[in-house]
Amino acid sequence: MPKRLVKLGAIFLLGDAATFLLLLWTLLILWPSSSYMRDLYDDDGRGGGRGALGARAVMRCRRCALVTSSGHVLGSGAGDEIDGAECVIRMNDAPTSGYERDVGTRTTLRLLGHRAVDKFATRNWAELLEDRRVPANVVFWGLPWYSPLVYSPLIGSFCRVFKRSSNCFRIGKDAERAKFDALYRKETGLEAGVGSQNWLSTGFIAMAMATESCDRVTVYGMVPPDHCAAAATAAAPDAPRRTAYHYYQPDGPGECEYYLEHEAGLPGGSHRFITEKRVYARWAQTHNITFAHPSW
Template sequence: MFSEDGSGLMPARRLLLIGLVAGFALFVSFAVYVYQGELKTQLWKPALDAALEKVNLRRISNQSNSSTTQDVSPHPMPFNVTDPLSGYVNVLDDRGPLKLHCNVCAMVSSSGQVLNHEAGTEIDKADCVIRMNDAPVTGFEKHVGTRTTIRVASHTSFQLVNKKKADLLVKNKGLTFVAWGPDKSMTRDGKGRIFNGLSKLAKELKDDVDMYMLTPQRMAYADKVFENETGKPRQSSGSFLSTGWFTMILATEMCDQIKVYGMISDEYCKKYPQDETRYHYYTSPGNGHECDLYKRHENGRKNVHRFITEKTVFSRWATFHNVSFHFPSWH
C-alpha cells in the first residue's frame, strides 16, 4: 500500500481513497439536507395548506362571481342554524323555550283583502294557522277560518289582545302566543310594562295558552335582517318593523310550507291606484284605506312602517322558503 520510496500511499490509490472519502461526506451532507428539508416541510405543512386553501377558495369565489351574479345565500340569514327557534323564550321561568314545527302554515293577513274571498275552509286545512295582533275570527269565519294555532302580537297591540282575551286566547285551547317589543317594555326587572302584563296573563292562562317573548338578541336580529335586506339601518332610516315582519321570520323558521292569505304585493297599489280596501278587515271602512296608509308610511321620513319595502323582501324570501301568496295572488 506504500510507495516504493516510502513516501506513503501510491498516487493513484491515494486519489481514489480521497475521492471515496469526499463522496461519502457529500452523501452524508446531502442526506442531512434532504431530511431537514422534509422535516421543515412537515412542520410548515399546516400553514402552507391553509394558505393554499384560502387561495383556492378565493379562486372559486372569483369564478363564481364572474359567471353569475345570482345571490344563492338564504334569506333571511338564520338566527341559529342548529336551533332555528332559539331566542323565543317562555314568559314563565319554569317553562322551556318555543319548540314548534308545522308542515303547512296558513299565515292570515289582517288586511281587508281577506273579505274579498271566502278562504276560511282552505285556511282551516293547514296544520298551523298564524294570526297577528288582535285580528278576530268570530264573525269572519268564512273569510279567515276558525282555527288559530299561533298568534303574534306587538307591544303596542298587547293591551288590545288582553281586552279581547276571551275570544282571541281562551277560545283557542293550546294556543301559542308570541309577543315582541323593545327591551325597555319587555325587561324582566319589574320595570317592563308589557312584560309585567304578559307575566300576569301567562299565569292566569297557563293551562290554556303558552306565552313566549323575543329576547333582546332576537330583537336585534330582526333589525339586522332589515339592514341586510334593504341596505338601510332600521333606526337611522326612521323605520318601525311591523308585526308582519316578525311573523314572517317566525314562519320561515317554523314551517315547511307557508301559504299567506290576504297580503298585497309591493306592486299592488301601483297596479290598482283606486283601490279602497280597508287597512284592517275588522275595523270600519272609515278607518283608512290600505294603499293610502302604505304610501304615506313608505314616503315618511321617520317613525313609519315600510310596508311596501317589507313586501319586496318577502317576495325574495318566497323562493327560499316555499312561500305562496293567495287572495290576492302575487303572480
C-alpha cells in the first residue's frame, strides 16, 4: 500500500478534520493535482444523452441502485440487493462501513458536494483504503466561490488517492453547472444557483445523472412528495414517525422537519426537497425509476 495512503488512514482514524485539511494542503503543494481530475462534460457542452439532462453519461449500466442518505434505509436489510445491482450510486459523505446490512458496500459512482468533501474523509476513510469499497467514479460538484482557494485543492488531493482505481471528475465550469440549473428551471419553474433563493441538492444532480447512465434505477430510502404533509400539523394522528435526515446521524435533524423548513424558505436560500421529489415522481414515468424502502 502506498505510504501516503497509510498516513491518510492514520489521520482519518483520528477524525481530526483540522489535521486532515492541513495534510490536503500539504499534498497539494507537493504534488500538482490538475492531471488527476477532468471536467465531467469535457465535450464542450455537446448533448446527445438519453436522460433528463441530455448530456453524456459518466457510465452505462443496465440496473442501478441509487442509495439515499435517509434514515429510512435503516432496518431495510437491502445491502445485498444494493450490492447486486450493476452500478451503485451514493452521495456526499454517507458511509458504508458499519451499515453494510442496510446499504451494502459497493460504490460505482459517488457524488460529492463541496460541503461534504472534508466530512467524507473523516467519516469514510475505509473507502479510501479498502479496495472493495473504493468508488469506480467520483464526481465533485460545488459552488463557484469554492473553486479557486478551497474546492479545487480539496478535490485535487482526493483525486490523487482515488486515481489508483477511480475515474475522477468535477462539475466546475459555469457551462456545466448551467446544465443542471436549466434542468431545474425547466422542471420546477424556479431559478437556482447564485442570485436566487434556491440551491440544487446533491440528490437532484444524482437523480439527473442516473437517468443518463442507467436503463433502470431503484432509489432506496426516498419518500414520496406528500410524505411529510401530515407532519405539518403536529396533532395529526397519521403524522409520520420521526426519521433521521441522515441514517448515520440519528441525533441530527428529523427528515420531515428538515424538508418542511427548507421548502418554506430559509435566509440565504434553500434546498426545495419536496419540490424536487415531485420532479422525480414525473421522471419515474418516463425513465424507468422505482422506489424502495419505502416503495411508492
